[in-house]
Amino acid sequence: MDRAPGLRAEGLGLRRGGRRLFSGLGFEAGPGAALILSGPNGSGKSSLLRLLAGLARPEAGNLSWQGRPVVDDLDAYQASLHLVGHQDGLRPILTVAETLRFWIEVAGEAPADGETGTAALAALGLEALGRTPCRLLSSGQRRRLALARLLTAPRPLWLLDEPAVGLDQAALGLLAGVLARHRAGGGTIILSTHQPLDLPDAITLDLADFRPALSPAATADLVWDGI
Amino acid sequence: MDRAPGLRAEGLGLRRGGRRLFSGLGFEAGPGAALILSGPNGSGKSSLLRLLAGLARPEAGNLSWQGRPVVDDLDAYQASLHLVGHQDGLRPILTVAETLRFWIEVAGEAPADGETGTAALAALGLEALGRTPCRLLSSGQRRRLALARLLTAPRPLWLLDEPAVGLDQAALGLLAGVLARHRAGGGTIILSTHQPLDLPDAITLDLADFRPALSPAATADLVWDGI
Amino acid sequence: MRGLIALIRRDLALALRQGGDAAIAVLFFVLAAMLFAFGIGPEPGELSRVASGIIWVTALLAALLGLDRLFQADWEDGTLDILALSPIPLEMVVLAKAAAHWLLAGLPLLLATPLVGLLLHLDTASLPALIAAMALGTPSLSLIGTVGAALTLGARRGGVLVSLLVLPLEIPVLIFGTAAVSAILSDRAAATPFLLLGAILAGALALGPWAAAAALRQALE
Amino acid sequence: MRGLIALIRRDLALALRQGGDAAIAVLFFVLAAMLFAFGIGPEPGELSRVASGIIWVTALLAALLGLDRLFQADWEDGTLDILALSPIPLEMVVLAKAAAHWLLAGLPLLLATPLVGLLLHLDTASLPALIAAMALGTPSLSLIGTVGAALTLGARRGGVLVSLLVLPLEIPVLIFGTAAVSAILSDRAAATPFLLLGAILAGALALGPWAAAAALRQALE
Amino acid sequence: MGFSFHYFANPARFMRASGKVLPWLTALTALCLGVGLVGGLVLAPPDYQQGDTVRIMFIHVPSAWVGMMGYTMLAAASASALIWRHPLAEVAAEAAAPLGAGFTLVCLVTGSLWGAPMWGTWWVWDARLTSVLILFFLYLGYMALAGAFDDAARGRRAASILALVGFVNVPIIHYSVVWWNTLHQPASVMRLGGPSIDPSILWPLLVMALGFTLLFLTLWVVRMRTALIRRKIEALELAAADAAGAGHYRPVTAP
Amino acid sequence: MSGFMHWLAMGGYAAYVWSAYGVALIVLSGLAVSAISGYRASRRALDELEAQGRTRR
Numbered sequence A, B: 001m002d003r004a005p006g007l008r009a010e011g012l013g014l015r016r017g018g019r020r021l022f023s024g025l026g027f028e029a030g031p032g033a034a035l036i037l038s039g040p041n042g043s044g045k046s047s048l049l050r051l052l053a054g055l056a057r058p059e060a061g062n063l064s065w066q067g068r069p070v071v072d073d074l075d076a077y078q079a080s081l082h083l084v085g086h087q088d089g090l091r092p093i094l095t096v097a098e099t100l101r102f103w104i105e106v107a108g109e110a111p112a113d114g115e116t117g118t119a120a121l122a123a124l125g126l127e128a129l130g131r132t133p134c135r136l137l138s139s140g141q142r143r144r145l146a147l148a149r150l151l152t153a154p155r156p157l158w159l160l161d162e163p164a165v166g167l168d169q170a171a172l173g174l175l176a177g178v179l180a181r182h183r184a185g186g187g188t189i190i191l192s193t194h195q196p197l198d199l200p201d202a203i204t205l206d207l208a209d210f211r212p213a214l215s216p217a218a219t220a221d222l223v224w225d226g227i
Numbered sequence C, D: 001m002r003g004l005i006a007l008i009r010r011d012l013a014l015a016l017r018q019g020g021d022a023a024i025a026v027l028f029f030v031l032a033a034m035l036f037a038f039g040i041g042p043e044p045g046e047l048s049r050v051a052s053g054i055i056w057v058t059a060l061l062a063a064l065l066g067l068d069r070l071f072q073a074d075w076e077d078g079t080l081d082i083l084a085l086s087p088i089p090l091e092m093v094v095l096a097k098a099a100a101h102w103l104l105a106g107l108p109l110l111l112a113t114p115l116v117g118l119l120l121h122l123d124t125a126s127l128p129a130l131i132a133a134m135a136l137g138t139p140s141l142s143l144i145g146t147v148g149a150a151l152t153l154g155a156r157r158g159g160v161l162v163s164l165l166v167l168p169l170e171i172p173v174l175i176f177g178t179a180a181v182s183a184i185l186s187d188r189a190a191a192t193p194f195l196l197l198g199a200i201l202a203g204a205l206a207l208g209p210w211a212a213a214a215a216l217r218q219a220l221e
Numbered sequence E: 001m002g003f004s005f006h007y008f009a010n011p012a013r014f015m016r017a018s019g020k021v022l023p024w025l026t027a028l029t030a031l032c033l034g035v036g037l038v039g040g041l042v043l044a045p046p047d048y049q050q051g052d053t054v055r056i057m058f059i060h061v062p063s064a065w066v067g068m069m070g071y072t073m074l075a076a077a078s079a080s081a082l083i084w085r086h087p088l089a090e091v092a093a094e095a096a097a098p099l100g101a102g103f104t105l106v107c108l109v110t111g112s113l114w115g116a117p118m119w120g121t122w123w124v125w126d127a128r129l130t131s132v133l134i135l136f137f138l139y140l141g142y143m144a145l146a147g148a149f150d151d152a153a154r155g156r157r158a159a160s161i162l163a164l165v166g167f168v169n170v171p172i173i174h175y176s177v178v179w180w181n182t183l184h185q186p187a188s189v190m191r192l193g194g195p196s197i198d199p200s201i202l203w204p205l206l207v208m209a210l211g212f213t214l215l216f217l218t219l220w221v222v223r224m225r226t227a228l229i230r231r232k233i234e235a236l237e238l239a240a241a242d243a244a245g246a247g248h249y250r251p252v253t254a255p
Numbered sequence F: 001m002s003g004f005m006h007w008l009a010m011g012g013y014a015a016y017v018w019s020a021y022g023v024a025l026i027v028l029s030g031l032a033v034s035a036i037s038g039y040r041a042s043r044r045a046l047d048e049l050e051a052q053g054r055t056r057r
Ligand code: HEM
Pocket: E057, E060, E061, E064, E065, E107, E108, E109, E110, E111, E112, E114, E115, E116, E118, E119, E128, E129, E132, E133, E173, E174, E175, E184, E185, E186, E187, E188, E189, E190
């Protein structure tokens, strides 16, 4: 295991509620790489992303970042990634600008000046909404704002769970641009999606290939029998 | 405006937080028709769907169902439609089967037997998950379940807000089938979406075309002339 | 009708599955009463004088807790849309909610009152009157609470705002509730407070569902 | 550090924007105290005897309300994920939450105590002791409450469950708090209860954040 | 439904009319209050049993009446606001609440200032005092609720419903002295069979009552005018925001 | 003059009577001041806006 840059997974296995979602999953994603997680509903994309973010423990296998196992220094690893999940972390009463400002300050890297914020908003076409309370945002606007968090602090590794959900054509274009710039800057992107995205030469990882022999449906019943 | 069947809207205008989202919007959707609402994020698709469901009051224009204005008998009208919005109405602790059963009983038409439920589940490929608590569902599984509500009670008018979000290929196929059967049975479908859907000869209504000409708020303060 | 039963059953199922809600409400009731036993000091004399009052107040507060949740979850996850569009009139939905709330936060307290009375050295003579009064009063609390919950739906900081709105409206219940007990003790004409409690309940039944339903319609718009 | 301040500022902004949270918490405090005044009956003598106990209990309950919301919202909308992945250690996050909670639910009560004391005919001699004791006690309440909130995270009906968990832990604060007052009155050696309150605070400061952070990690997995 | 034209026209008409009336209203208010004060503080004789404390009555009772009247107004305005969604009614309700709360507060404070010498205590938990305190909290609740939503319209409607529900308290206040045996005076002015107060005390009381009522009306009109202007400003700012190219919703009450 | 003093004394109840009138004065004039100043402020704001030529159309 020489100091291979980027993220490297070997023989990852994950069990959710007593059911094994996938096993023997491995990949390697270096700087500038984009890895697309595909697979049917319930195949474990979101779970895998949380696992990769170090929020959940794998059942088997190991995960290394910049050649070092992430468990060795979890905090340092987590400080070098962004996770944008299904929930967007918006608070109804706070305005768009305030939300972004809070994210910037918590990320604690960029100075909490307006610039970073406005830049991030502009990058996703939200300039006009700075003073709108999040409660009033439409679904697509919410998604855009959630994605704007990626630009609040420079982090090499981006983990995105279905980033394109609910975005209109214009927003899809903006997103593609943001992702391209991140990769050009040597960043790594791992995302799950069901709809085709404009990601030049991205590797695709189909979780269906790592599904354990026993059909999940069958085990599912076994699991819930106990309850 | 003699007893035209189906849903007919004339000169609809909607105001949100003191601002006009659209005005002069009109359409006619008869039995078997499918109307696709398109438009950029924030153009008012979701708001329009809630308006069509009689949950919000239009600022102007009128809406008639089977040739009768819906306001005449709102309850009867609402009892003849299904609305599936962004929120899926799932409660984390209830199992999939329980949730569906509750919907059936509330809809109050079909007898609360298992059949309707199992049929609905099967139609969206959720058979295996009947006893899974909703808390554990993946985003796509949640969406499938939300859509299963359409089959809990026969209603001629379906209002769907981005039904395809988060669905995998298989689910998209199932959804297309469900929609086709509904139309074949003389049902009407009005849905909003950003991604292409398999809906033969559907009419598309782009909300961008109904943006008010002069600045949305301008109309708002005609009120205050002379103050 | 079947819809109503379904609604109540669902609420009960949710509550009970969520770690025995009823049991917890009762436990809160008992614990709070115990707190007073501590706060006020052990002398039985002191306690028994204030016991019935404390029981009423604790019951009221127990019924208050979690009130803001009554519609919140249904509203956020869209269930309320479904109910509003269902054939069941919204007033009925409210009534079902209130009924479920009483079954979970009112009835158990009623059953626990004798025990709590013991804790607080309540003199046994007044126990029947107290329980009767609570049986008549707690449903009003649930109904009034339902209105408050519906009004603050989507409000910033519903949790505390709802108590601010509901407490003043519930004070009369408390007054007559305690009056009923003391009337029995000082065997004055005990009928009046009970009648007034009944009147309040009637009023709440007539006004509550209407007001709450109106508020819910506002929230959905 | 700037992260911490940002956290506290955000919580305060949220609360205050939400219709004057602090003001409302105080109002609840006053209202509840009023309730007891009714429940217990008009005679000033009765009241003043139990006043300090009632004030402590009401403060405790007021500090309890909305506790379940402390992490709930952040957890449901994913903010907690963001915080867990941020450079700020989770223990610090908890501390910030507790601080914000005290500023909103503890400090205002402290300031309102004189007024409430008036309502309940508290004899003025004991007022300073009471306030001092509360100043020492309420931070512990916030810290303990934070742990409870973290533990009940994910139990949807947290509102009541959290009080069930927290109340027993907070009883000692109540006991020594009231003891401090009565000690002053019966000018016994008043130091001890204050020392004990201080000890509790120290313990809560040492244990609370750690325990809460652990609970949060569980909730996120 | 939708907005008929009178919906738009009326606020402007109100502004014009109220503009004309306001000066006269103000003058009349000042006159009544002046006369009432002289009558109450100087001309009226001390009560044979209550001594000079009876002079507190000349502010206590009118403020009590206006506090109750204010809530009645609030409820009425709220009802019409709910039914017809008329902006003027909404504005009227909003504007009435703080005024009513103020007068009620005066009633409470003067009452307990009167109670100290007469009853020997500042406060007792009897029905009259309690129901007035509840009235005060209802006012506060109305204001808190109205301001508790970031969609102002929704806040207004929710608060209106509360105002209607809370109205049951007003008759309770009036009859509390009848229904419960309390320390507090029974009705001696507003009662069947005419007032039972000595004329020398009655006339200043009535003049003060009129003065307080007029004061309420004057301030009410002023606050309504203010609210209407605020709304126009909001509308203009919205328009400006759009002109600036913000094609989206922007909160009219931005911090 | 003593008559004036006697009047001020309010038959021994001066503290209560005058503080009652004082409180009334403070609260009510507070209401008046807030109402009027609020009106002035919003008027000014509106005039400024219209001075900037911001009108409806
Ligand atoms: C905080 C204490 C008090 C409160 C909240 C209060 C409240 C009220 C209210 C609401 C009214 C109007 C009732 C109606 O017309 O429907 C009233 C009237 C009156 N109050 Fe008080 N009061 C208080 C204390 C007192 C005291 C201490 C006295 C005298 C000893 C007093 C004497 C009167 C009198 C004479 C009236 C006029 C009764 C009538 O003619 O209708 N009040 N008070």
